[in-house]
Amino acid sequence: MQIFWSTFSAVLGLIAIGILGFFLLSRKFLNENIFSILSTLSLEISLPLMIFSDILTKFEPSQQKDWYLYPLYWIGTTIFIFVLSYLGKFLSPKEHRKEFFVSLLFQNGIFFPLAIFSTIPSFNSYKTDLFLFMIFYAAFFFNFFSFFFNGKIEKLNILKTFHPVLIATIIGITLKLTGISKLVPNFLIDASKMVGAMSIPLLLLILGGNIYVDLKISKKFFFKTIFLFVLLKNFIFPLAVILILYLLKLPKNLSTIILLQLAVPPITALPVLVERNGGNKIITNQLLLFSFLVSPFSIALSILLLYRFLNF
Numbered sequence: 001m002q003i004f005w006s007t008f009s010a011v012l013g014l015i016a017i018g019i020l021g022f023f024l025l026s027r028k029f030l031n032e033n034i035f036s037i038l039s040t041l042s043l044e045i046s047l048p049l050m051i052f053s054d055i056l057t058k059f060e061p062s063q064q065k066d067w068y069l070y071p072l073y074w075i076g077t078t079i080f081i082f083v084l085s086y087l088g089k090f091l092s093p094k095e096h097r098k099e100f101f102v103s104l105l106f107q108n109g110i111f112f113p114l115a116i117f118s119t120i121p122s123f124n125s126y127k128t129d130l131f132l133f134m135i136f137y138a139a140f141f142f143n144f145f146s147f148f149f150n151g152k153i154e155k156l157n158i159l160k161t162f163h164p165v166l167i168a169t170i171i172g173i174t175l176k177l178t179g180i181s182k183l184v185p186n187f188l189i190d191a192s193k194m195v196g197a198m199s200i201p202l203l204l205l206i207l208g209g210n211i212y213v214d215l216k217i218s219k220k221f222f223f224k225t226i227f228l229f230v231l232l233k234n235f236i237f238p239l240a241v242i243l244i245l246y247l248l249k250l251p252k253n254l255s256t257i258i259l260l261q262l263a264v265p266p267i268t269a270l271p272v273l274v275e276r277n278g279g280n281k282i283i284t285n286q287l288l289l290f291s292f293l294v295s296p297f298s299i300a301l302s303i304l305l306l307y308r309f310l311n312f
Contacts, residue, residue: 001304003300003303003304003307004300004301004303004304005300006119006120007116007120007299007300007303007304008296008297008299008300009119010115010116010119010120011112011115011116011295011296011299011300012296013115013119014112014115014200014204014295015292015293015295015296017200017201017204017205017208018204018205018207018208018211018292019208020205020208021204021205021206021207021208021209021211021212022208022209022211022212023208024205024208024209025208025209025212026212038202038205038206039202039203039206039269041198041202042198042199042202042203042206043164043165043199043203044163044164045164045195046195046196046197046198046199046202047110047164047165047196047199048164048165048167048168049168049192049193049195049196050192050193050195050196050197050199051131051165051168051169051172051196052168052169052171052172052192052196053189053190053192053193053196054127054128054131054172054193054196055128055131055168055169055172055173055175055176056172056175056176056181056184056189057189058125058127058128059128059132059172059173059176060176061176061177064129067129067132070129070132070133070135070254071132071133071135071136073133073250073254073258074133074134074135074136074137077241077258077261077262078140080241080244080262081104081105081107081237081261081262082105084104084232084236084237084240084262085101085104085105086101088100088101088104088232088236089101089104091228091232092225092228092229093222093224093225095280096222096225096280096283098149098150098279099274099279099280099283099284099287100225100228100229100287101148101149102145102148102149102266102270102274102284103229103233103266103270103284103287103288103291104229104232104233104237104266105148106141106145106266106267106270107261107262107264107265107266107267108264108265108266108267108268109134109137109260109261109264109267110130110134110137110165111199111200111203111204111268112260112264112265112295112299113126113130113257113260113261113264114127114130114200115200116260116299117130118200123256125253126253126256126257129253129254129257130257131169132169132173133254133257135165135166135169135170136166138163138165138166139161139162139163139166141267141269142161142163143161145273145277146277149273149274149277149279150277150278150279203268206268207268207288207292210268210271210272210285211285211288211289221286222283222286225283225286225287226286226287226290229287229290229291230287230290230291230294233265233266233287233291234263234265234291234294234295234298234299235298235301237262237263238259238262238263238298238299238302238305239302239305240262241258241259241261241262242259242302242305242306242309245258245259245306245310246309246310249310252310252312255306255310255312256303256306259302259303259306260299260302262302263295263298263299263302263303264295264299265288265291265292265295266284266287266288266291268288270284270288271284271285271288
């Protein structure tokens, strides 16, 4: 049960930071306009620097000889999530079907696992594996969201494709493979670590603040849709992948990363993109909020079941 309580505590800490963001905005300590700045700082500066410093200090290609396969595992995981999401959307009311589908499909696959791996000592070594696994996720999310939401194929956005997260990962890997990483001054790596450490708290403050903004204009809660969504996203999805992982017998690090892709709440940028594409931002935010609130228990339970079934 130790793994359950460690995971529960780690995710509960994320909720505490989100509540702080909610409180700061509700009491007018922060202005709503600042969140766009904080989002840019977190996603395009802080997170890439965290990835860069982590790869330079922890990635060892000679010891992780199958590292180049990790993006392929991500592709397989994404296909599995798509199938479950496509089937799951038919359980939702028709008026919420698009929002329901993309909320199931696009998970918070970097920040939630990263926070858990950073908090639990036995998971610390998984951070670099996560970055390698998720190297193409940002490009996939920003370029193909509109297609999955309304069927429109937009022109490939170079800036979104070569997102700072992707660039930082590629630079870090290249420096390690060529041995040039040894020439990078320690003070640059230390500075990158310190700035990178801000990424998770910043994003969760933004999440809490955005929830406050959206709740102010919410006239009602769609509890039937919310219940079905949380049941699928937080419980059925992880249970389904545990059965697959039991059959595949993958290493502990990959099994844990893949499980979390199925168990974590939707990505925090989802309500904004839903609104930009003409969807219902309010229901999307409610799905995100309740999945987020239930996640400490559901993620901890999923990890416990994985470790019990696979004898880790």
